[in-house]
Amino acid sequence: MNLVAAVVLDIEGTVGSSSHVRDVLFPFACERFARWFADHRGTPEAAAALEAIGRRTGIADPGEDEAVAALSAWTDADVKVPVLKSLQGEIWAVGYADGSLNGHVYDDVPGALERWRTARVPVHIYSSGSVAAQRDWFAHTAHGDLTGLLTRYFDLGNAGSKKEPGSYRTIARALGAVPQSLLFLSDTEEELTAAAVAGWRTVAVRRGDDPRGDTLPGHTTIGSLDHEVLGESWQTRGTS
Known part of the structure; x- marks a missing residue:
């Protein structure tokens, strides 16, 4: 053997627990997508995220509102999109650091x-x-x-x-x-x-x-x- x-x-x-992901982590990120784009407006990170979202959705030059809508829809459907996972990770990191979240x-x-x-x-x-x-x-x-x-x-x-x-x-x-x-x-x-x-x-x-x-x-x-x-x-x- x-x-x-x-x-x-x-x-x-x-x-x-899957419920921890669905009921805690996913809503935590969804509530903060718009703030993430506002805080990163004009940065290379935001430009890269918008470009990736545009490629995935087929929307040419998406705005922040369109990006947030796409990210929220992907979250609801639990679609495994790299740009979504990356932004979720960044947002969750803040929550872990300040004690709002745990694994x-x-x-x-x-x-x-x-x-x-x-x-x-x-x-x-x-x-x-x-x-x-x-x-x-x-x-x-x-x-x-x-x-x-x-x-x-x-x-x-x-x-x-x-x-x-x-x-x-x-x-x-x-x-x-x-x-x-x-x-x-x-x-x-x-x-x-x-x-x-x-x-x-x-x-x-x-x-x-x-x-x-x-x-x-x-x-x-x-x-x-x-x-x-x-x-x-x-x-x-x-x-x-």
């Missing part, structure tokens, strides 16, 4: 991270949220700063879409690891399937508060990270 060389974790629905993690997460560190298995994060937002999430939890238990972070910018097998191949190359030695934990079927197609081992995580149920057909499913996953021979769906 080949040992797991590294664990890669999804955030939302896997180590942290939610389930109670079993710190223990699992410690256990894997003791086993000398590095743990990485792969989320659609920006790398900066990921670091802030784990730095500001009710369990304290957990970033010392994590190694690398991957997002839409440095890896690509979580539903594309090529993104997992990109991560494997970045880690210098063979895909079969990497274990990905997520609550989302499309992500798990993409990782499996890329040759990764996969385990589904379905929390007790997940309205979709406690199993994900076609994938080994666990309900918490108290379940030991490193010593098992999980099956992938194949490689390509």
Whole structure:
């Protein structure tokens, strides 16, 4: 049996509550998009954001109101757009810094991270949220700063879409690891399937508060990270 060389974790629905993202983080950013553009008016950062929003929407030279409307609509639909994720991360950073926000993690997460560190298995994060937002999430939890238990972070910018097998191949190359030695934990079927197609081992995580149920057909499913996953021979769906 080949040992797991590294664990890669999804955030939302896997180590942290999806409702925290939808009900706390998303509204916090939406309420502040207009202020962000007002505060950054005339800067290269604002110009780059407007250009990216224009490319995505097809609107030539969008104004701030159009940009805010687009960002809000994408938030409501939970569309994974890099410019949206980047701006959310910037806005959330202010909230983390002033204590308005915290990063939610389930109670079993710190223990699992410690256990894997003791086993000398590095743990990485792969989320659609920006790398900066990921670091802030784990730095500001009710369990304290957990970033010392994590190694690398991957997002839409440095890896690509979580539903594309090529993104997992990109991560494997970045880690210098063979895909079969990497274990990905997520609550989302499309992500798990993409990782499996890329040759990764996969385990589904379905929390007790997940309205979709406690199993994900076609994938080994666990309900918490108290379940030991490193010593098992999980099956992938194949490689390509």
